[in-house]
Amino acid sequence: MKLSSSYLQGVLTEIKSFQLFQGYSLEQLEKHCLGAEVLVCKHRERLYEFGEVAHRFGIVLSGAFKLSRSTPAGEDAIMHFSPPGDVVAAFIMAQPQPRYPVSVIAMGPSRFLSIPRQTYLDTWKKDIELISRIQNLLSTRMNQFYSQKAMQKAPLSARIAEFLLNFSDKSTADEFDIRIPLTRKEIADALGVTVESVIRIMSDWSKNSFIQTTEQFITVLRPDKLLEFMQIE
Amino acid sequence: MKLSSSYLQGVLTEIKSFQLFQGYSLEQLEKHCLGAEVLVCKHRERLYEFGEVAHRFGIVLSGAFKLSRSTPAGEDAIMHFSPPGDVVAAFIMAQPQPRYPVSVIAMGPSRFLSIPRQTYLDTWKKDIELISRIQNLLSTRMNQFYSQKAMQKAPLSARIAEFLLNFSDKSTADEFDIRIPLTRKEIADALGVTVESVIRIMSDWSKNSFIQTTEQFITVLRPDKLLEFMQIE
DNA sequence: CGTAGCCTTGAAGGTGATCAATGTTTGTGG
DNA sequence: CCACAAACATTGATCACCTTCAAGGCTACG
Numbered sequence A, B: 001m002k003l004s005s006s007y008l009q010g011v012l013t014e015i016k017s018f019q020l021f022q023g024y025s026l027e028q029l030e031k032h033c034l035g036a037e038v039l040v041c042k043h044r045e046r047l048y049e050f051g052e053v054a055h056r057f058g059i060v061l062s063g064a065f066k067l068s069r070s071t072p073a074g075e076d077a078i079m080h081f082s083p084p085g086d087v088v089a090a091f092i093m094a095q096p097q098p099r100y101p102v103s104v105i106a107m108g109p110s111r112f113l114s115i116p117r118q119t120y121l122d123t124w125k126k127d128i129e130l131i132s133r134i135q136n137l138l139s140t141r142m143n144q145f146y147s148q149k150a151m152q153k154a155p156l157s158a159r160i161a162e163f164l165l166n167f168s169d170k171s172t173a174d175e176f177d178i179r180i181p182l183t184r185k186e187i188a189d190a191l192g193v194t195v196e197s198v199i200r201i202m203s204d205w206s207k208n209s210f211i212q213t214t215e216q217f218i219t220v221l222r223p224d225k226l227l228e229f230m231q232i233e
Numbered sequence C: 001c002g003t004a005g006c007c008t009t010g011a012a013g014g015t016g017a018t019c020a021a022t023g024t025t026t027g028t029g030g
Numbered sequence D: 001c002c003a004c005a006a007a008c009a010t011t012g013a014t015c016a017c018c019t020t021c022a023a024g025g026c027t028a029c030g
Helices: A007-014 A026-032 A115-124 A128-149 A156-166 A184-191 A195-207 A223-231 B005-016 B026-032 B117-124 B128-150 B154-165 B186-193 B195-207 B223-231
Strands: A036-041 A047-048 A058-061 A065-070 A076-082 A101-106 A112-115 A177-179 A211-214 A217-220 B039-042 B046-047 B057-061 B064-069 B076-082 B103-106 B108-116 B176-178 B211-215 B218-221
Touching: A007 A026, A007 A058, A026 A115, A058 A115, A065 A115, A065 B128, A076 A184, A112 A115, A128 A156, A128 B076, A128 B128, A156 A177, A156 A184, A156 A195, A156 A217, A156 A223, A177 A223, A184 A195, A195 A211, A211 B108, B005 B026, B005 B057, B026 B117, B039 B176, B057 B117, B108 B117, B128 B154, B154 B176, B154 B186, B154 B195, B154 B218, B186 B195, B195 B211
Parallel strands: none
Antiparallel strands: A036 A112, A047 A101, A058 A112, A065 A076, A065 A101, A177 A217, A211 A217, B039 B108, B046 B103, B057 B108, B064 B076, B064 B103, B176 B218, B211 B218
16 A cells, blocks of 8 residues: 555645644655655544554644544443554654554544654754644643543543533634534543433534534534533533 | 752752653753742642642652642542653743643652743753653553543442552553652542542452552552452442 | 641432444445 | 445433532641
8 A cells, every 4th residue: 555656745745734743845855754654544443552562653634533442341441543644653653662552443434644663763853843743732632631630520521521621612602613523422531421421411402403413414503601500510 | 939040050960860851961951941940849838829820840859749720619630640750831931921730739858949931941841852741651641541531430449449550650560659749638639539439448458458658659569459349349 | 746648438419331123325246 | 326334413211429418527826
């Protein structure tokens, strides 16, 4: 599934628009993509497995991926959702013999630019600006953890509200779209609770038209109402 | 509380022994500590406040600090415990106008080497090896989060077991010492549960001599027993 | 000597888990 | 193209675990 160089050009212009590479030239990007391949993944395809030695890292081109781990009970615990433009496993590339700290699974048809670890060591690691931007991504991710952890003792409704608002696209004014197709099960796995509990709360919100689900995509119609759930109750 | 240069020399040799600075010369360290001061903190003293603009970061010299946030209900949610050698707030220094993502509070009498943000931008940021090591620290911290999140649905006894074993000093063979003075309240705040629940489980373990508490320090006498709680139940 | 923080124990109550059953959608192979 | 399986969504009943509330004791510290 290696890519021809003409195809690579298209990918380069694609990733050029990502936050991470703001201001980078195509030549620079080409160096950073040495040995890269585009992986076209189907829904639920497993890209990396938790515990495997990590020879590659990469960037989400389209679709989305979930980063998760199995619990002792054999269930899934989702750590993070990676939208297009997000880097996956770049943080651990500098370690001597890195192993994937999570499994990476496609959510719906997705594309991923897979880059060999050696390229990280050769070019990424020496690009201070890039490292710095990746560190910012990591620290954003860490902050999401913090916000969720701060709400651990709050009732489930508050935690789901926080979760949904966190994932919302705040660009539009009143309504918030969630650009990743999330199932109730995935929300449950991300919060460490059961599907049934999530459904009970969210179907309540659906009935009251606070949220809406059309074809896997959730829209928050009344963010103000969800905020109420976060604070008081 | 600025330090005289002779005093600084002592601090430099002190931090030279930390993992983070393995192989660094005193001259290099001196550059990285431009404008640094040693802060001597009393128990429960608050070093940084959540949300404040971050002008400084630093390294824990002795004692320990907890990084926490307030929950909407006014309680504490502890995100991380920083032992000597750990860096605090270094990850966010590269951001345009960084704000502390957590409050930093001393646990027992502690000392902290506080360094101005400008020094980070001038010298730390340009030291690729150092940045890389800090990224490893961050990724270790992230991994702790992952492990805890993977156990969210497990019974509380399993989560406390995981927590205690995670903090143990594995250097000694059979017994594990926890080098940070942890109160039951702090364990509760770190796990997002109530003190009472933690006490009920831990006093049970104390009665069975699985653990022992002497002067704020907890020793795991029977790590094998705690492991059992983690897995099956 | 009094207050503040921490530890402990007990009783009662609620939130979310578990179990079970059924419907719906999606994807796959004959 | 249909049949079947697998994943996802939904609802109800019961139950357990952890929380909440209350009260009391202990130690450290100004």
